[in-house]
Amino acid sequence: PELRAYALRALGDRPELGLLPPARELARHLVDPDPRVRVEAAVALRSGPAEETPPALVAAAADGDPRLAHAAQQALRRRNAVATCLDAVRSGTLANGLAALRALSEMRTSTAVQG
Numbered sequence: 001p002e003l004r005a006y007a008l009r010a011l012g013d014r015p016e017l018g019l020l021p022p023a024r025e026l027a028r029h030l031v032d033p034d035p036r037v038r039v040e041a042a043v044a045l046r047s048g049p050a051e052e053t054p055p056a057l058v059a060a061a062a063d064g065d066p067r068l069a070h071a072a073q074q075a076l077r078r079r080n081a082v083a084t085c086l087d088a089v090r091s092g093t094l095a096n097g098l099a100a101l102r103a104l105s106e107m108r109t110s111t112a113v114q115g
Contacts, residue, residue, distance in 0.1 A: 004029070005036040012044030020044060027054035030072075035065055042071035046078045053081035058088040061099035069099070076103035082112045 008029060011020050020026070029041035042060050045053075053076065060072035076085060081103070088100035104112050 004032070005034065005040045008037065008040035008044050012040065012046065015047035020047065023048050023052045023054050027056040030054075030056045030060045030068075035068065038063075038065070038068050039071050042068055042075050045072075045075045048079060050080045050082065050084070053079050053084040055084060055088065055092075057081070058084060058092065058096050058100050058103075061103060062093075062095040073099070073103050073106075076100075077106045080107055080109065080112075082107060082109060085112075 008026075023045060026041050026045050029037050030045075032038050032041070038060065042057065045057055057072050057075055061069050061076060063069050063072070075081075085100035085104045085107075089097045089104070092100065
């Protein structure tokens, strides 16, 4: 079980190798019982197309674990996941909406600003 975090870290550190599983597979690890696995899953989700951003990443950004919340916020920003964040603001829980707004505030695109 301890190796899961290391494996996710290794995959997330080298996305250019093309070994990352699809985002929906990585998102499964955002709810893992091990906090390190959850954080490494969020870190691994930093790369990839914005349109494939799993909504679970927004929920992770609203998590009570500050390390996970920070890693998920960074992933949302790096993916430029404007659509996923706007969906969370419009139809998610209050906590998810606030986490999505925090991520949107760091995205410097006209789509994010105009929302």
